Amino acid sequence: MKIVSNTQMKQLDRMTIEQYGIPGILLMENAGIAVFHEVYHHLQMMGGKQVAVVCGRGNNGGDGFVVARQLFQHNIKVKVFISGNPAVIGGDAKTNLEILKRLEVPIEVISPGENKNVFLGQLKQYDLIVDAIFGIGLDRNVDEFIGRVIETINEAEKTVVSIDIPSGVNAADGSICGTAVKAHKTIVFQLPKLGNINYPGSYYTGEMIVKNIGIPQEAIISLNPRIQMITTDWVKSILPKRKADTHKGDYGRVYIVAGSTGMTGAAMLTCEAVLRSGAGLVKVAIPQSLNNIMEVRLTEAITVPLPELKKGVVGISDIEKIMKTMSQSDAVAVGPGSGQSRELEEVLRNIFENSTTPIVLDADALNSLANRKELLKLLKGPAVLTPHPMEMARLTQIAVEDIQKNRVEIAGEFAQKWNVIVVLKGARTVVAAPSGEIFINTTGNPGMATAGSGDVLTGIITGFIAQGIEPVSATAAAVYIHGLAGDMAAGDIGEYGMMAGDIVTHLPHALKKIVGK
Ligand SMILES: NC(=O)C1=CN([C@@H]2O[C@H](COP(=O)(O)OP(=O)(O)OC[C@H]3O[C@@H](n4cnc5c(N)ncnc54)[C@H](O)[C@@H]3O)[C@@H](O)[C@H]2O)[C@@H](O)CC1
Numbered sequence: 001m002k003i004v005s006n007t008q009m010k011q012l013d014r015m016t017i018e019q020y021g022i023p024g025i026l027l028m029e030n031a032g033i034a035v036f037h038e039v040y041h042h043l044q045m046m047g048g049k050q051v052a053v054v055c056g057r058g059n060n061g062g063d064g065f066v067v068a069r070q071l072f073q074h075n076i077k078v079k080v081f082i083s084g085n086p087a088v089i090g091g092d093a094k095t096n097l098e099i100l101k102r103l104e105v106p107i108e109v110i111s112p113g114e115n116k117n118v119f120l121g122q123l124k125q126y127d128l129i130v131d132a133i134f135g136i137g138l139d140r141n142v143d144e145f146i147g148r149v150i151e152t153i154n155e156a157e158k159t160v161v162s163i164d165i166p167s168g169v170n171a172a173d174g175s176i177c178g179t180a181v182k183a184h185k186t187i188v189f190q191l192p193k194l195g196n197i198n199y200p201g202s203y204y205t206g207e208m209i210v211k212n213i214g215i216p217q218e219a220i221i222s223l224n225p226r227i228q229m230i231t232t233d234w235v236k237s238i239l240p241k242r243k244a245d246t247h248k249g250d251y252g253r254v255y256i257v258a259g260s261t262g263m264t265g266a267a268m269l270t271c272e273a274v275l276r277s278g279a280g281l282v283k284v285a286i287p288q289s290l291n292n293i294m295e296v297r298l299t300e301a302i303t304v305p306l307p308e309l310k311k312g313v314v315g316i317s318d319i320e321k322i323m324k325t326m327s328q329s330d331a332v333a334v335g336p337g338s339g340q341s342r343e344l345e346e347v348l349r350n351i352f353e354n355s356t357t358p359i360v361l362d363a364d365a366l367n368s369l370a371n372r373k374e375l376l377k378l379l380k381g382p383a384v385l386t387p388h389p390m391e392m393a394r395l396t397q398i399a400v401e402d403i404q405k406n407r408v409e410i411a412g413e414f415a416q417k418w419n420v421i422v423v424l425k426g427a428r429t430v431v432a433a434p435s436g437e438i439f440i441n442t443t444g445n446p447g448m449a450t451a452g453s454g455d456v457l458t459g460i461i462t463g464f465i466a467q468g469i470e471p472v473s474a475t476a477a478a479v480y481i482h483g484l485a486g487d488m489a490a491g492d493i494g495e496y497g498m499m500a501g502d503i504v505t506h507l508p509h510a511l512k513k514i515v516g517k
């Protein structure tokens, strides 16, 4: 499902009205009815009877007027509160406000002089509050008066349904314009806005319900938004069916260069995730002195000990062996728990110069590249870089806070500039392709903020690529499945106690949930 900015959504509204001749008031009616159905259903479930609709001056408020009319005509007790001067309401919103007046739906204007406690007392009388103050038109910080209205809605401690986006959330990026409504549910029109998906906006959005309001699919296709949300259906369409008449060679050979003294666990988690993601075979290149440990810990993977110059660190001295195994592999991952060394840098340079095998670079491989990004220019095959925000900061020399504020832009620019696939990890992982295409992931939970989670992701991405899935799709699908496995682990044992190994354990269940086998 595509995700749009507020500017793109406005463009879509305009195209719908001007090019397809669908009047704005019809879109507003569709939007209001969609919200009404959700509100009505919710009221019935909770046994509620009374609704307050808090409306602003724009079209979001206009949607609120339609919701109020629909509720009124379905015999629900409803009252409309207008925040600010109703004289400035115009266009389709005004038409709907006039209808409410003729129907004698109760309307009250809340003005800046209003006593907050009086308004709070009023709101508390209702079972549910519809938030229709601002939608995608919010373009600056809310002033003190509107801020008070928003805070009062939150303090009323009632079920809140926001229209399109919680008022106060910037639809362009999910930042908060001073203060914002904390919704239980948000009914989003046609397509999610970035502000519904990105944090903190996503937190204020609560449960997101996307409703069609009649914007033609043709308009969306011609606008061609470059960002999409990874969905279950999409992942299902990406993962190939396993045919009966196949053998392990058909499911890809993976080569993992990982692990160093004290960090054999990283290599182990990556290998297990590769196999749990359905790949046929995995070989792990491990510093010689660690081979015995790995042999004991890994049952299904084949270990390939490498000579080491420094104890416990992969050496360049046997680069030919590395290159040979690479040439026999369908995908390779380098970096989990490798430790940072000149040796590793040289290994990377050799691989980049001489191999076309798709490569996934994680952890210490990324840190090694931080000061030698120009090495990426040598790449002959597809590459996936999987930085967490701190690794991205090292790669870009941009502060972590600034990266977090512009995750999509920064990942996208890096991917295009260096012609690599970037996975910027964290809550709402961003996958950016060199083509400019962007994916945002919504699975996963804070229980995954635990040592080794990233190593598991590297294994899944490499495993999917080895199975012949096109690298960008393989990466986005892997990110989704990784988060889903994390969500299933959290569902079983909770976010507090889960470890990376639990994500691996739940990986088969997550895959089964998607592909059904
Ligand atoms: N034809 C359309 O464009 C449609 C719009 N729809 C609804 O309309 C919404 C967008 O409507 P609008 O563009 O009218 O904008 P909003 O209703 O989001 O905002 C209202 C007005 O408030 C002003 N404003 C912005 N920030 C402010 C602030 N901090 N303090 C005070 N005033 C501020 C803006 O100038 C804007 O015109 C959508 O989110 C959706 O709910 C739907 O009815 C479907 C059709």
Ligand SMILES: Nc1ncnc2c1ncn2[C@@H]1O[C@H](COP(=O)(O)OP(=O)(O)O)[C@@H](O)[C@H]1O
Pocket: 388, 425, 426, 427, 428, 429, 443, 444, 445, 446, 447, 448, 449, 450, 451, 452, 453, 454, 455, 456, 457, 482, 483
């Ligand atoms: N709050 C969260 N919500 C969703 N996913 C998360 C969250 N915290 C961490 N993750 C995921 O867990 C993984 C952690 O990876 P990383 O930071 O590299 O950990 P490590 O280096 O310990 O393996 C990433 O895929 C990240 O997206």
Ligand SMILES: [K+]
Pocket: 060, 131, 132, 133, 134, 135, 162, 163, 164, 165, 166, 167
């Ligand atoms: K709203």
